[in-house]
Amino acid sequence: MRYAETGFNLEIDLSRGSIERVQTDPRLTELHLGGQGTAGKILWDRVPPEVEPFSTDNLLIFSAGLLHGTPVPSANRTAVDTFSPQTNLYSHSLFGGYFGPELKHAGYDKIVIRGKSPSLVYLWINNDKVEIRDAGHLQGKGALETGALIQKELKEPNAQVAAIGLAGENRVYMATIEHSNSSASRGVGVIMGDKKLKAIAVRGTKDIHVARPAELFEICNRMYQEIHDNKLCGDVFLHEDDEEWHVNNFAWGNARERKKGFWNKEREEKWKTLSESVRARWTGCYNCPKDCHQLIKYPGRHPYFQKCYSKLTYAMAAYKELDFNYDILGVTQEYGLDGFSTPQVLAFAIELYEAGILTDNDLPGFPSDSGERFFYLVEKIVRREGVGDALANGVYWAARQIGKGAEAYDHNTMKKFEQLPLKLGLINYPYFLMYATGEKMAITQTEGSYPQSAEPDMEKRKKFVENWEAAPERFKKWFLEWEPRQHQPIEAAVNIADWNETMHYIDDAIGTCAFVSSFRGQFGGRPPYHLYNLPKFISLATGMDLDSDALWKIATRNRNLIRALNIRRGLRRVDEAPPADHWKKRDPAMEQKHLDAYYEFKGWNNEGIPTKETLDKLGLDYVSKDFVQRGILTGNEGTPYKEASAEKEKK
Amino acid sequence: MKGKLKKKIVKKIKVDLDKCIGCRACEVACSAFHAKPKYSSINPARSRIRMVIDELNNVYVPVLAGDHTKSECNGRNVYAISGKEYSECSFCRASCPSRDLFKEPDSGLPLKCDMCEDDPPQKEPLCVQVCRADALTYEESEEEVEEEVKQGEMEIGLESLANKYGLQKIMDTIARMSKKG
Numbered sequence: 001m002r003y004a005e006t007g008f009n010l011e012i013d014l015s016r017g018s019i020e021r022v023q024t025d026p027r028l029t030e031l032h033l034g035g036q037g038t039a040g041k042i043l044w045d046r047v048p049p050e051v052e053p054f055s056t057d058n059l060l061i062f063s064a065g066l067l068h069g070t071p072v073p074s075a076n077r078t079a080v081d082t083f084s085p086q087t088n089l090y091s092h093s094l095f096g097g098y099f100g101p102e103l104k105h106a107g108y109d110k111i112v113i114r115g116k117s118p119s120l121v122y123l124w125i126n127n128d129k130v131e132i133r134d135a136g137h138l139q140g141k142g143a144l145e146t147g148a149l150i151q152k153e154l155k156e157p158n159a160q161v162a163a164i165g166l167a168g169e170n171r172v173y174m175a176t177i178e179h180s181n182s183s184a185s186r187g188v189g190v191i192m193g194d195k196k197l198k199a200i201a202v203r204g205t206k207d208i209h210v211a212r213p214a215e216l217f218e219i220c221n222r223m224y225q226e227i228h229d230n231k232l233c234g235d236v237f238l239h240e241d242d243e244e245w246h247v248n249n250f251a252w253g254n255a256r257e258r259k260k261g262f263w264n265k266e267r268e269e270k271w272k273t274l275s276e277s278v279r280a281r282w283t284g285c286y287n288c289p290k291d292c293h294q295l296i297k298y299p300g301r302h303p304y305f306q307k308c309y310s311k312l313t314y315a316m317a318a319y320k321e322l323d324f325n326y327d328i329l330g331v332t333q334e335y336g337l338d339g340f341s342t343p344q345v346l347a348f349a350i351e352l353y354e355a356g357i358l359t360d361n362d363l364p365g366f367p368s369d370s371g372e373r374f375f376y377l378v379e380k381i382v383r384r385e386g387v388g389d390a391l392a393n394g395v396y397w398a399a400r401q402i403g404k405g406a407e408a409y410d411h412n413t414m415k416k417f418e419q420l421p422l423k424l425g426l427i428n429y430p431y432f433l434m435y436a437t438g439e440k441m442a443i444t445q446t447e448g449s450y451p452q453s454a455e456p457d458m459e460k461r462k463k464f465v466e467n468w469e470a471a472p473e474r475f476k477k478w479f480l481e482w483e484p485r486q487h488q489p490i491e492a493a494v495n496i497a498d499w500n501e502t503m504h505y506i507d508d509a510i511g512t513c514a515f516v517s518s519f520r521g522q523f524g525g526r527p528p529y530h531l532y533n534l535p536k537f538i539s540l541a542t543g544m545d546l547d548s549d550a551l552w553k554i555a556t557r558n559r560n561l562i563r564a565l566n567i568r569r570g571l572r573r574v575d576e577a578p579p580a581d582h583w584k585k586r587d588p589a590m591e592q593k594h595l596d597a598y599y600e601f602k603g604w605n606n607e608g609i610p611t612k613e614t615l616d617k618l619g620l621d622y623v624s625k626d627f628v629q630r631g632i633l634t635g636n637e638g639t640p641y642k643e644a645s646a647e648k649e650k651k
Numbered sequence: 652m653k654g655k656l657k658k659k660i661v662k663k664i665k666v667d668l669d670k671c672i673g674c675r676a677c678e679v680a681c682s683a684f685h686a687k688p689k690y691s692s693i694n695p696a697r698s699r700i701r702m703v704i705d706e707l708n709n710v711y712v713p714v715l716a717g718d719h720t721k722s723e724c725n726g727r728n729v730y731a732i733s734g735k736e737y738s739e740c741s742f743c744r745a746s747c748p749s750r751d752l753f754k755e756p757d758s759g760l761p762l763k764c765d766m767c768e769d770d771p772p773q774k775e776p777l778c779v780q781v782c783r784a785d786a787l788t789y790e791e792s793e794e795e796v797e798e799e800v801k802q803g804e805m806e807i808g809l810e811s812l813a814n815k816y817g818l819q820k821i822m823d824t825i826a827r828m829s830k831k832g
Contacts, residue, residue: 071679071693098675105694148707157705158751180706205696205756213690217683221781224676228783280709284672287679289783291672295709303707 003211004070004541005029010108010130012123014195015056015115019130024109030544031619033509034066034109036092037558039081042112043090044561044623049568053085053191054171060191062103062111062162062200065511069104069208070541071220073227074288074529075511076100078162078179080188083569086173086394087416090565092440092508093188095162096285096293097180100511102160105204117196120169122150125202126159135198140166142302142334143178150201163199164189165336166382172392174338174345174381181283181293181305185338186417186441211543219536223528227289232524233516234290235308241272246309252316254347255412255421255579271322278326285513292515301330310339316421317343318350318370328374335382340442341394341418346377348395348409349387357404362387394418412579415571417441419579427583428452429487429594433497435578436595437608439562440504448519449503449527450475450496454482470521470530475499493594494601503531505555505562510538557618560602560610564623567632573599573608611637657798662766663790664715664779671711671786675702677778684767684777696756699764700778703741703752710737713778713787716753717744719761724749 011020024038032038039061051057060082067075078100084091103111106125122135138146147161161179168175168189175189210216227233237246244263252259278298282291283305293307306329314332315325332342350373352358353366360366363386367373380388390401395418399410412419414435420443430450431443438446449470455461465476478492488496503518507529514520517529529537535546576595599606603614612635615624627633678695685699686692695701699716724747728739746753746761753762767776774780775789782788802810812821 069693071683071690073676105696144707157703205694207686207692207694207697209692213683213686213688213692217690221680224781225783281669281711282672283706283711284674286674287676288674289672289676291784295706297709303709305706 001209002026002029003209003543004066005034005109006104006107006206006208008108009110009112010125012111012113012130012132013115014113014117014121014132014197017117017132019132021108021128021130029066029542031554032558032561033506033538033554035063035511036079036081036505036508036562037554038509039063039079039110040090040558040561040565042110043081043083043565047083049570051083053083053088053091054194056115058083058114058191058194060113060188060195060197062099062113064100064103064109065509067510067512067537067541068100070210071217071287072510072512072537072541073220073224074285074290074513074516076286076288077507077511077513078103078184079508079511080177080184082188082191084173084187084417085171085190085194086187086397087441089415089569089571090439090562091187091191092445092562093177093184093186094445094508094514095177095179095182095184096288096513097182098160098286099162099179099202101286102202102204104208105206106202107204107206111200113195113197116194120196120198122163122199122201123197124150124154124159125200125204126154126156127204127206138163138198139169142166143168143176143336144304145302145334146199147179147201150199154201156201156203159201159203161199161201163336164192164197165334167335167337167392168193169198170382170384170392172337172381172384173394173397174341174392176336176338178333178336180285181295181307182285183307183333183336183338185340187338187341189336189338210541212540216537216540219540223537224287224289227516227528230516230526230528232526233520233528235292235515236523238292238294238308238311241268241275243268243271243312246312247316249422250309250312250316251421251423252319254317254351254409255344255419255423256347258423274322274326288513288516290515296326296329298326298330301327302334304330304333306333308339313339313343313421314346314374317347318374320371324371324374328371328378331375332378335378337378337382340420342378342381343374344412344418344421345381345391345395345398346374348398349377349391351409352402352406355405355409357402357406357409358387411581414578415441415575419443419582423581424583426485426585427587427591429490429493429591430496430500432578432583432591433493433594433598434500435582436576437497437598438501439559439566444519445504445514446497446501447522448514449500449521449530451479451525452522454484454486455479456484464525468525469532470525470527472499472531490594490597494598497598498601502552502555502559505558506531506534506551509555509558510534553618557620560615560618561620561623563604563608563610564615564620564627567609568626568630571608573606576608605633605637609633609637613637655798656795659794659796661792661794662776663792664766664776665788665790666713667786667788668712669786670784671702671713672784673702673704673706673711674784676781676783677713677787678702680777680781694756697762699753699762701752705741709735710741712737712741714742714744714752715764715778716746716762718763719746719753721748723747 063079077094080093120135124131143165146163177184280295284291390398396413396416399406434446507518520527612624628635677700678698681698683690703712730737767773779787779789
């Protein structure tokens with residue numbers, strides 16, 4: 001018997017209409033755990049670099065995490081992995097809710113989708129019975145509306161549905177996949193639409209077995225309580241009505257300017273009253289006591305779930321108030337549009353219009369109010385009408401398609417992908433490294449374990465470091481020595497970037513939510529899950545013999561494998577440059593010095609390519625062989641990655 | 652027939668629908684606790700508490716499994732409470748043919764909440780213990796109930812025959828049957 005995992009993947013070929021249940025190799029679980037890790041392996045093996053994202057040979061993989069369906073709290077994030085037409089690189093997203101655990105109960109760890117259906121279809125997975133069904137009647141339906149319609153038509157209210165809206169159907173690059181209270185963003189919905197897969201519905205009623213049930217249940221019970229009681233985890237910000245931090249620190253418009261003095265008590269009261277009047281309920285995800293999502297009923301709009309900082313992204317991009325944001329989300333959520341990248345595309349278009357690059361010919365009847373303009377543009381984009389056809393490809397491509405100097409207004413993308421609208425003062429080197437080298441395209445998917453800023457008060461600093469259980473020893477020293485507005489040593493910056501991203505690679509393989517783990521140490525340093533307690537959860541669930549060092553090594557392997565996917569598709573050092581205006585005060589020579597140090601630390605060569613030694617040491621010799629064959633590596637490069645660093649040092 | 656008054660502990664789970672966040676930890680805990688051996692598997696489909704969720708209508712109702720019923724109701728009710736509509740089944744505890752709640756997924760046999768009878772007894776049913784949102788709370792109250800003298804099954808049957816044919820006729824019949832034997 002296999003523990004925690006089902007040991008089977010579902011392989012769907014939409015071109016041929018074939019459905020297979022395929023047993024997986026248990027050795028791969030030991031090497032990659034599951035989720036993003038094993039998905040990365042499938043992408044490596046089966047999607048060679050010449051495969052275009054819109055090709056039938058591109059895969060779209062839905063992965064349950066290794067711990068989904070076990071009693072481990074907050075293990076519910078489903079990973080979606082594919083290659084993106086926007087970046088032509090690896091694309092990765094996560095969504096919460098109930099989908100992953102349900103898939104495990106249906107008897108599968110993953111759904112691997114290849115090919116393209118000739119007409120719009122949806123997939124119905126009911127335990128062993130799997131069908132590809134016509135979705136013609138669902139064409140143009142909202143993403144959540146589709147879920148409800150499918151549940152009704154199947155007479156299965158317990159089916160969990162992930163669906164795309166009109167944006168995905170029309171291959172808008174900002175298209176999401178929506179499920180329950182969660183969205184998979186960062187460009188995975190476009191591939192689902194390209195494959196003409198409107199939705200996946202899953203119902204599962206099978207048991208999941210774990211290796212040491214009674215012990216696991218016991219520690220899970222305690223963890224459940226701890227997560228609930230820990231005020232520093234979950235979506236802390238969304239529960240606050242004081243939005244000063246967001247409105248002061250994030251940039252308005254097309255990631256243009258920070259507005260000081262916008263926030264005041266009166267506005268806080270007004271926004272609070274509005275939020276309370278439109279919020280029908282706080283909701284959580286499967287087996288997690290945190291309530292990070294709000295069900296919103298805004299007058300005249302379809303009900304939707306709001307989560308994370310999407311509460312303000314549209315309002316700030318349009319220079320509007322909170323009511324505008326709640327209003328437009330009621331439209332964009334149903335279209336299945338990413339609440340992070342879409343507002344930037346809209347604000348970018350307005351700038352082009354105001355600069356005379358887009359004219360009334362491109363935008364007939366364009367309103368004068370920025371809010372109305374947003375609604376207008378959304379309709380154009382999701383239908384790919386007129387200039388909406390270019391805008392639907394995201395800022396980078398739209399700028400180049402529109403031309404006439406539009407490229408100059410594309411100032412906040414990196415690797416062709418919209419970044420968070422953050423414009424800051426002094427460069428922060430760990431952040432520089434994470435932006436530059438992150439494979440997940442969004443800083444939120446890379447940052448998280450080490451505090452964002454120094455603590456001025458030495459007593460508080462000492463207190464912070466005391467009982468900082470999540471941190472390997474070396475970080476305590478660096479934090480103690482870190483004075484506000486000072487740069488940390490290069491060695492520290494390199495280690496911080498490495499630790500931050502490694503924790504995400506752990507979460508994304510086992511399916512635990514970053515809000516109780518890899519994302520949450522940076523505010524307060526007390527994430528419920530960390531490097532030192534996760535091995536026990538994984539061991540008791542799977543029966544694997546695992547300690548912190550072994551877990552770190554698996555995460556490093558996954559990280560290098562994902563890196564290799566992008567390297568094989570052409571990613572190099574030159575691409576690893578955060579937006580030029582991300583920080584006002586920069587030091588290019590020092591930045592490159594950091595990048596050199598980081599590459600070296602990682603066991604990558606000067607171009608950011610993992611060396612043969614590094615790959616071989618991680619058991620990725622098939623990757624190094626491929627690199628040498630393709631001439632990406634000569635085979636004579638130096639330095640492997642430095643053996644980490646978790647347990648040994650701790651003792 | 653009248654019985655005498657007797658004190659009885661009544662176990663109650665109070666459900667506050669407004670507090671539920673839909674995390675389904677109650678289902679996880681219940682299915683694990685009732686697995687044999689205990690905690691050996693997790694499967695919400697085997698849980699004796701299920702969430703009836705209709706997200707877009709903001710319906711989140713934890714329902715505890717009650718008795719099995721062979722036939723489904725004739726027609727349905729819809730309850731409108733504070734502008735929200737709940738189907739009758741949202742509140743119904745029965746394991747019944749009209750839905751797949753509260754049935755063992757393999758055998759189809761009905762499941763029923765036992766308020767987590769255990770040895771030693773649990774201080775509260777497991778679902779209540781794990782509900783950190785306090786949507787489920789546990790109460791015990793002592794109530795005086797009239798202890799009804801329970802008639803045996805055969806007695807109930809004979810009584811109805813006696814009502815129909817008279818007691819004498821039944822006695823005669825029994826006498827005749829016993830001679831034949």
